[in-house]
Amino acid sequence: MPVTTIDGREVHVDAEGFLTDPSEWDEGLGKTLAAAIGIDMTEEHWKVIRFLREDFQTQGETATTRRVQTVGGFxxxxxxxxxxxxPAKKMAYIAGLPKPRGCV
Amino acid sequence: MRRLVVLGAGTAGTMVVNRLRPRLPEHEWHVTVVEQSDTHRYQPGYLFLPFGSMRPKDVSKPVRATLRKDVDLVTGTIDRVDTDGRTVLLQDGRELPYDYLVIATGTTPRPAETPGLEEAMAGGDVHEFFTYAGAMRLAARLADWRGGRLVVHVAEMPIKCPVAPLEFAFLADSFFRERGLRDQVEITYATPLPGAFTKPVSAEYLGTMLTERRIALEPDFVVESVDGDEHVLRSYDEREVPFDLLVTIPVNMGADYVARSGLGDELNYVRVDKQTLLSVDDDRVFAVGDAANTPASKAGSVAHFQVDGFTENFLAHVEGRPMTDLFDGHANCFIESGAGKALLIDFNYDTEPLPGTYPLPKVGPMKLLRESRINHLGKLAFRHLYWHVLLPGRRMPVPAHMSMAGKQVPPNGRTTAGGTAGETPTPVGIVPSFGED
Structure with missing residues (x-):
């Protein structure tokens, strides 16, 4: 896995720049990642990202658009x-979580 | 007497009862399976019914004939499970008490979840093939369709057999080619995922399959509504995809009684431990196959590999011993690619589909991640194995846990199509598909 430096520290990313180790993430990093794709984080953005992070802790996978709607309430x-x-891809990118994938 | 009740006599439920019955002493255990249908369908055949390459008799058998004689069959519709009272309540008022329950009622397409879809399906130009009735209706439509814009569409993930819509697009290309109609048909594949192939190695090996077949791709398409009158799909980001014939995979959901019983997630899939399949809410309840919320593919092969370990785990669990045969997410799926060829993929929770040979290193005979005639013959032969080996609970000559034998691992660090080892991208500018493409 490539290593890159964001905000002065090394993190593991895939070739598209998605973090490959969710534990290397914090909100400061999330803000930088968001800025990299042109998103200025507001409190509304953070509510969604925090839901994704918490849901990943219990589920072990990134919440789908439907799950963000029905369980997260967004x-x-x-x-x-x-x-x-x-949204699915951008939310995963900012939250430092795996992007949505199929089986192939 | 202890009572095991299994809900659903599809692929998973049938294997569970046929495997467990001979392992549970007859004077100690009653085994009952509840099923609402009289007919067991070979669901992989639904892909072939629309093209006339399988017939109704190839995919249908009476449920009773697929079950061991010493398994009780109850035909009825489930209202809910009372987990406190350990009782299954049927809609006709019957009550079935249990000591242990296995939920195997799978998943079904839900057109009503997408605005406009149910109404559009009442017309003649919007179809699905994930039900027997839908596949037969589509067969009748394709038989006299003279061409136009065919859109193959996935509403939302996860779906049963996630490769089926791609296979449908490939087989449609082949079908119209054989009929001399290919130039009159435009095929578009619309998916909510970022592409047709989203795993790095698959994308590298298979990325050109759509363009080679002149199938247009509409990625990241999150459908907001289907307009049957205007013949158009609309997405949340205001894209419109017009069609003359739409073949959609509606939202898939588990059975509604799962939600009513307090055992389901937001899609009515039973919340289970992904390695033991035991409900995280109730230690008397398991879920096997599509009905469970395991992050594995919803596929018959997954049910088969799950049942291998589940059988031993169940016997351990009811005796108070720890469950040790942990499910690894193993799936093994043929992908029909048209013109009498197919691909084969073999993967699990941790390992994406890789190239190589299966089941044996070098000799195969199946090829992984590559098209071959023998893979296609394997898929056709599988129907016989399904009825005569898998369902009766006989051993298949392949291991339940995924094996790396025969698989080629790409060089370390190379994780995606076009990416090379040692590349150190910066976060800015390496998210090209976030653009307005």
Whole structure:
């Protein structure tokens, strides 16, 4: 896995820049990752990202758009407003979690 | 007498009762299976029904004929499980007490979860093939369709048999080619995922399969509604995909009684430990196959590999011993690629599909992550094994846990198509697919 330096510390990322070790993440890093894809984090953004982080702790996988809506309480429309065009991928990127994947 | 009740006599439930019955002493255990249908369907055949390459008789048998004679079959619809009273309540008022319960009622397509889809399916141009009725209806439509825009669409993950929609697109390409209609058909594959192939090694090996077949890709497509009158799919980011014929995989969900019984997640899948399949809410309840919320593919092969370990674990659990045969997420799936060929993938929770040979190193005979004729013949032969080896609970000649034997591991550090070992990307600028493509 490639290692890169963000905010002065080394983190493990894949070739697309997604963190490969969720434990290397903190909110400061999340803010930097968000800025890298043009998102200025507001409290509304953080609510979603914190849900994703907490859900990952118990589930071991990144919550789907539906799960963010039905369990987290953030309607899909709102996810698209906060993280335009590709919310699932952008939320995972900012939260330092694996992006949505199929089996192949 | 102790009572084991199994809910659902599909692939998983049938294997569970046929495997466990001979292992549980007859004077100590009653084994009952509850099923609402009279017919067991070979669901992998649903992919072939629309193209006429399998017939109804190939995919259908009476449920009773698939079960051991010493297993009780109750035909009925489940209302809910009373876990405190350890009783299954049927809609007709019957009550089935249990000491241990195995939930194996799978998953079903739910068109009503997508605005407009149910109404659109009432017309003639919007179809699905994840049910027997849907596959047969689509067969009738394809038989006289003269071409236009065919859109193959996945509403939301997870779905049963996640490769089936891709296979459908490949087989459709082949089907129209053989009929001399390919130039009259535009095929588009619309998926909520970032691409048709999202695992790095698969993407590298298979990334060109769509373009080679002139199948257009519409990635990151999160459907907001289906408009049957206008013949258009609309996404949350305001894209529109027009179609003349839509083949959609609706949202898949577990049975509603699972939610009513307080055992399910947001998609009605039973919350279980992913290695033992024991409910995290109740230590008298297991879930096997598609009904469980394990982060494995929802596929018959997964059910098969789960049942191998589950059988031993169940016997240990009811005797108060620890469960030691831990499920690794193993799946093994053929992917029909058209023109009499297929791919094969073999993977688990931790290892993505890799190239190589299966089940034996070098000699195979199946090839992993590559198209071959023998893979296709393997898929066709599997139907016979399903009815005569798998369902009756006989041993298949392949290991339940995934093996690295025969697999080629890509060089360390190379994790994605086009990526090379030692590359050190910076976070800015290495997220190209976040652009407005």
């Amino acid at each position: 309607p899909t429309k709102q996810q698209f407003e906060l993280f335009p065009k590709k």
